[in-house]
Amino acid sequence: MVSNHNVKRTRVSPEALEAKRLKELSKVKEYLALNDDLLARKRSKTYRKEDFEATTRILSINPEFYTAWNYRREIFLNGLFPASTPAQIDEFLSSDLDMTMAQLQRHPKVYWIWNHRRWCLEHVPEGPGEDGDSREGWRRDNWNKEMFVAEKMLDRDPRNFHAWNYRRYIVASWPSIRTKDDELKYTKKKIQSNFSNFSAWHQRSKVLGAMWEVTPATRTEQDEGMSSHHTYSRFWLIILEEFEFVKSALWTDPGDQSAWIYHRWLIGEGDDLVVLQREIDVIEELLVEEPDSKWCLDSLVHFQRLLLQHKDESSVDVSSIQQRCAFALTKLEAIDPKRNQRYQDIKLQL
Amino acid sequence: MSTTELLVPLHVKYIQSLGENKDDLAYHLTAHLRLNAIYWGLTALCIMGHQDALDREEMIKFVDDCWDDEIGGYAAHPGHDAHLLSTLSAIQILTTQDALEHVKVDRVVLFILSLQQPDGSVAGDQWGEIDTRFLYCAVQALSLLGRLDEFNKEKAVAYLRRCRNFDGGFGSSPGGESHAAQGNLHEVDEQMLGWWLAERQVPNGGFNGRPEKLEDVCYSFWVLSVLAILRKMTWIDSEKLTTFILSAQDPEGGGIADRPGDMVDVFHTHFGVAGLSLLGYPGLNDLDPVYCMPAELIKRKGLTKAWLALPRRDAIGGKPDHE
Numbered sequence: 268m269v270s271n272h273n274v275k276r277t278r279v280s281p282e283a284l285e286a287k288r289l290k291e292l293s294k295v296k297e298y299l300a301l302n303d304d305l306l307a308r309k310r311s312k313t314y315r316k317e318d319f320e321a322t323t324r325i326l327s328i329n330p331e332f333y334t335a336w337n338y339r340r341e342i343f344l345n346g347l348f349p350a351s352t353p354a355q356i357d358e359f360l361s362s363d364l365d366m367t368m369a370q371l372q373r374h375p376k377v378y379w380i381w382n383h384r385r386w387c388l389e390h391v392p393e394g395p396g397e398d399g400d401s402r403e404g405w406r407r408d409n410w411n412k413e414m415f416v417a418e419k420m421l422d423r424d425p426r427n428f429h430a431w432n433y434r435r436y437i438v439a440s441w442p443s444i445r446t447k448d449d450e451l452k453y454t455k456k457k458i459q460s461n462f463s464n465f466s467a468w469h470q471r472s473k474v475l476g477a478m479w480e481v482t483p484a485t486r487t488e489q490d491e492g493m494s495s496h497h498t499y500s501r502f503w504l505i506i507l508e509e510f511e512f513v514k515s516a517l518w519t520d521p522g523d524q525s526a527w528i529y530h531r532w533l534i535g536e537g538d539d540l541v542v543l544q545r546e547i548d549v550i551e552e553l554l555v556e557e558p559d560s561k562w563c564l565d566s567l568v569h570f571q572r573l574l575l576q577h578k579d580e581s582s583v584d585v586s587s588i589q590q591r592c593a594f595a596l597t598k599l600e601a602i603d604p605k606r607n608q609r610y611q612d613i614k615l616q617l
Numbered sequence: 618m619s620t621t622e623l624l625v626p627l628h629v630k631y632i633q634s635l636g637e638n639k640d641d642l643a644y645h646l647t648a649h650l651r652l653n654a655i656y657w658g659l660t661a662l663c664i665m666g667h668q669d670a671l672d673r674e675e676m677i678k679f680v681d682d683c684w685d686d687e688i689g690g691y692a693a694h695p696g697h698d699a700h701l702l703s704t705l706s707a708i709q710i711l712t713t714q715d716a717l718e719h720v721k722v723d724r725v726v727l728f729i730l731s732l733q734q735p736d737g738s739v740a741g742d743q744w745g746e747i748d749t750r751f752l753y754c755a756v757q758a759l760s761l762l763g764r765l766d767e768f769n770k771e772k773a774v775a776y777l778r779r780c781r782n783f784d785g786g787f788g789s790s791p792g793g794e795s796h797a798a799q800g801n802l803h804e805v806d807e808q809m810l811g812w813w814l815a816e817r818q819v820p821n822g823g824f825n826g827r828p829e830k831l832e833d834v835c836y837s838f839w840v841l842s843v844l845a846i847l848r849k850m851t852w853i854d855s856e857k858l859t860t861f862i863l864s865a866q867d868p869e870g871g872g873i874a875d876r877p878g879d880m881v882d883v884f885h886t887h888f889g890v891a892g893l894s895l896l897g898y899p900g901l902n903d904l905d906p907v908y909c910m911p912a913e914l915i916k917r918k919g920l921t922k923a924w925l926a927l928p929r930r931d932a933i934g935g936k937p938d939h940e
């Protein structure tokens with residue numbers, strides 16, 4: 268094989284191997300016949316319905332055969348589409364979306380299937396009507412269906428990065444499908460069903476980041492039509508809720524790195540001294556409960572080093588911070604020996 | 618046989634046997650990766666000091682047969698369509714075999730340059746799939762051909778900035794989650810990226826590709842290569858990682874799997890051996906972590922960057938010297 272993931276190794280006797288070989292011979296023959304037939308059609312540049320069906324047959328056996336997907340699209344563009352009405356084109360593409368949906372169930376991580384879906388979506392014609400809303404009808408229906416599919420795939424495997432990427436692509440292409448608030452609700456739901464789902468935390472950081480422009484450190488939200496006072500208080504409310512949310516995750520399982528990485532993003536460069544100090548207190552509180560928590564200690568070092576940027580403030584006692592960092596780093600060397608060189612390097616930079 | 622050491626003769630035999638499976642359906646179902654597989658097998662053999670275990674002339678002939686004259690690039694298999702992934706594999710194989718004169722350089726360069734989009738990103742072929750992996754492929758292929766100066770680097774860097782995440786890692790497209798397999802070109806926050814990469818090591822010594830995911834031998838290379846480029850190889854437990862990679866070997870049939878007890882394949886065999894080379898495993902040749910090709914070869918071409926792998930150990934059981 269060329270690339271296996273997560274397939275258990277089994278020992279087979281030479282006799283069993285020979286039996287398998289004989290059994291597979293007819294399958295190999297059948298597959299090679301389909302393969303040769305397809306490549307011959309492609310070489311002859313024919314773009315008929317029967318050529319299209321030949322791609323369907325081989326792709327149902329081997330969805331990774333990218334050349335067959337390419338040929339299928341060439342047949343659409345050069346043979347089937349020119350002879351079809353917009354309604355028929357919409358039907359062709361809808362049926363390809365259905366076919367690839369069935370394939371994704373069996374092969375959720377095959378790039379070529381996801382790619383073909385994108386191509387189909389981008390070729391849905393305008394219609395059925397000619398004006399305004401009706402002109403977007405087919406497209407809207409397809410994009411809506413696509414969101415449903417992406418989210419179904421994420422229900423099955425909440426870490427499938429193909430499905431997450433695809434979902435982001437849908438929202439970017441058809442923004443009205445999900446508002447920022449919808450996105451916050453969706454990611455919260457995903458996180459609450461599994462705090463370890465860093466893909467959902469990541470997506471949340473992108474949504475909030477877009478709402479605040481770039482990172483929380485810059486803190487300039489743009490909500491048009493709101494008074495600056497209203498915007499300001501809504502902004503602080505979201506931030507406060509977010510810190511409460513991540514805190515509950517940290518306390519639920521301090522050994523899970525997902526929420527800690529998100530927490531680090533939320534604090535950013537630590538420009539807000541009050542927030543930074545408050546979050547350090549939160550971690551110290553947790554450290555009392557979990558004195559050997561590696562992530563508590565590592566985060567304390569990170570945030571206390573951010574505090575040093577504010578060394579001109581009277582509340583920031585540089586030598587005491589350095590001492591506390593050194594103490595935490597020594598402890599980290601003991602409880603996390605795999606990475607002790609990193610802790611030693613940081614100590615030298617204090 | 619035990620898996621406490623690298624079973625070089627078995628792996629060589631395993632790689633040699635890969636072309637003899639023509640009765641297996643699986644062999645034919647993976648034709649779309651054939652050229653990539655040859656690059657993986659050849660590079661693993663070079664690192665293990667057995668470059669001649671596969672027939673050179675036959676290999677070059679196969680690469681020639683993969684040329685797609687219509688598109689001007691290499692396909693993964695004769696008769697398939699050209700793609701950037703297989704074009705890079707072809708150039709890597711021909712470079713390693715010192716046979717670059719087989720490449721129609723101007724046409725290949727034209728093909729690769731045509732894949733760069735107005736926003737700086739790079740597509741895999743004319744059908745337009747965009748991924749930061751393709752940007753890496755384009756840069757490496759052009760660099761091996763000595764034609765990198767024709768690539769729009771400013772736009773490419775601007776695009777990569779948009780794929781960068783706060784954790785120092787990169788996603789496959791803007792907004793994408795950081796993934797250990799996406800991190801090879803850079804302008805980076807070294808402390809942050811070093812931290813994120815070091816935290817990919819899980820308790821059994823292996824590496825995962827994203828937080829709270831399972832470990833896999835291929836990430837040994839993806840993560841180690843970037844750590845070597847950042848000169849931070851000492852930030853992880855190299856002995857535990859070595860043990861983990863070795864434990865994923867098949868002690869009877871040869872080859873390395875994604876994790877212990879799983880089916881082996883040439884992809885994981887290559888990345889396992891590549892990882893061991895960077896870890897200073899005794900008896901192996903040096904691997905260049907930027908190109909994932911024999912370091913000596915890249916040095917001869919004058920393309921070596923300032924990476925730092927662990928020093929080569931003399932004997933099995935010897936401790937790597939953390940200098």
